[in-house]
Amino acid sequence: MADQPETYICRCEEVTREEIEAAIKNGATTMNELKRWTRTGMGLCQGKMCSKNVSRILSEATGQKPEEVLPSTFRQPVRPVRIEVISGHD
Amino acid sequence: MKKAELVIVGGGPAGLSCAIEAARLGAKVLVIDENERPGGQLFKQIHKFFGSREHQAGVRGIDIGTKLLEETAILGIEVWLNSEVVGISKDKHIWVVKDGKTSLKVEADKIVLSTGAIENSLNFPGWTLPGVMGAGAAQTMINIHRVTPGDRVLMIGSGNVGVIVSYQLLQAGAEVAAIIEAAPRLGGYGVHTAKVRRAGVPFYISHTIKRALGTDRVEGAEIVALDAKWQPIPGSEFILDVDTICVATGLTPLAELAWTLGCCFQFVPSLGGFVPDHDQYMETTVPGIYVAGDIAGVEEASTAMEEGRLAGISAAAALGYLSGEERERRCGEVWDRLNSLRSGPYGEGRRKAKELILSTEGGIACDRAI
Numbered sequence: 001m002a003d004q005p006e007t008y009i010c011r012c013e014e015v016t017r018e019e020i021e022a023a024i025k026n027g028a029t030t031m032n033e034l035k036r037w038t039r040t041g042m043g044l045c046q047g048k049m050c051s052k053n054v055s056r057i058l059s060e061a062t063g064q065k066p067e068e069v070l071p072s073t074f075r076q077p078v079r080p081v082r083i084e085v086i087s088g089h090d
Numbered sequence: 091m092k093k094a095e096l097v098i099v100g101g102g103p104a105g106l107s108c109a110i111e112a113a114r115l116g117a118k119v120l121v122i123d124e125n126e127r128p129g130g131q132l133f134k135q136i137h138k139f140f141g142s143r144e145h146q147a148g149v150r151g152i153d154i155g156t157k158l159l160e161e162t163a164i165l166g167i168e169v170w171l172n173s174e175v176v177g178i179s180k181d182k183h184i185w186v187v188k189d190g191k192t193s194l195k196v197e198a199d200k201i202v203l204s205t206g207a208i209e210n211s212l213n214f215p216g217w218t219l220p221g222v223m224g225a226g227a228a229q230t231m232i233n234i235h236r237v238t239p240g241d242r243v244l245m246i247g248s249g250n251v252g253v254i255v256s257y258q259l260l261q262a263g264a265e266v267a268a269i270i271e272a273a274p275r276l277g278g279y280g281v282h283t284a285k286v287r288r289a290g291v292p293f294y295i296s297h298t299i300k301r302a303l304g305t306d307r308v309e310g311a312e313i314v315a316l317d318a319k320w321q322p323i324p325g326s327e328f329i330l331d332v333d334t335i336c337v338a339t340g341l342t343p344l345a346e347l348a349w350t351l352g353c354c355f356q357f358v359p360s361l362g363g364f365v366p367d368h369d370q371y372m373e374t375t376v377p378g379i380y381v382a383g384d385i386a387g388v389e390e391a392s393t394a395m396e397e398g399r400l401a402g403i404s405a406a407a408a409l410g411y412l413s414g415e416e417r418e419r420r421c422g423e424v425w426d427r428l429n430s431l432r433s434g435p436y437g438e439g440r441r442k443a444k445e446l447i448l449s450t451e452g453g454i455a456c457d458r459a460i
Contacts, residue, residue: 003213003215007217008217008218017213046346070454074350078176078350
């Protein structure tokens, strides 16, 4: 990988590689923890673009196997929906 | 509230094939698609497909898409466009947002998820500059919207997507400065690769991008050679004068709805990572929820259509439109075709990966949703 410490990994929330690594150094071991700690995956794309790359960083840094690094929890709505649309829900 | 016997989420090759199969057997089908027209990626696939004649080899993706739409219309299948499925509850109530404005609920007896896959991103300094995009996005621009993304393109990745889109960029009038490949060998089918090479495009194996140059948009790319351990070789850097960088480094199944439903998953890197566990009828570990196409493991449009047919037959049988015996016979025919599609140097690995999914008892992360 050619990414540098200051390279964005999650572009929606502008989270860099060093911010993700710092969170791991401070004890984050799961994607959910990384999400809450850094906001990675909490933007418009909901992790569709960054999740795989963040998982790889977490897996390499902690020695977890790739299949052990589960994506952060998906919840409804899985796409961004405006509040006014939600309030009109029957 | 709207009710439908079978709701298909995603009207690409898998979803439409599923809809046609199930509707032919008598099921009341609703296809929901987020795009303004159905067909998924087929309409940008202006190249001829591979395989045998029964798999429509030699036919262009765009023509296969047209045919699927014709059949969908003849069968009177209901298709909702510009409609996103943003949630599905365990009792199969589907939350749909139409035109980004209206929130609707649909009650389904059976659901097929044929949501496809998303292109992987590659993080290098400058990857968020305008001018860096997925190869599939560039293909949409040239073949659907008829605009070239730039004048000089660097393609990252030499797999089929990389070489096919490179060729189509040339046809659209762009120049392809190079195709770089991090692995020590090329990844695409020989016939596509050779066509691009004959057109004069240089290939660099064991090379990757170090950074994109430019402040407001891409003005160049710095390339570096990799050693046998995939480490950059200092001093091997060189600059390519490009205004566009296309990334063709694989795809990931779009499975977030399957995650929220509590489906078990399998982890299969060669099929794109986490894939909803499914049986030979394409049913997931949540009864009545099926998958087909790239969400069930990233392959090709031809296999996606066959998996769609499997899901359509299975769902129709579960709805009572087919006997168990008849389901076996029809699914068996599809499986024969799938096995022949998944053969040869490229297909064999996919067949083995798929067999692993079918033979593995119990997946990982089951019922993690709640």
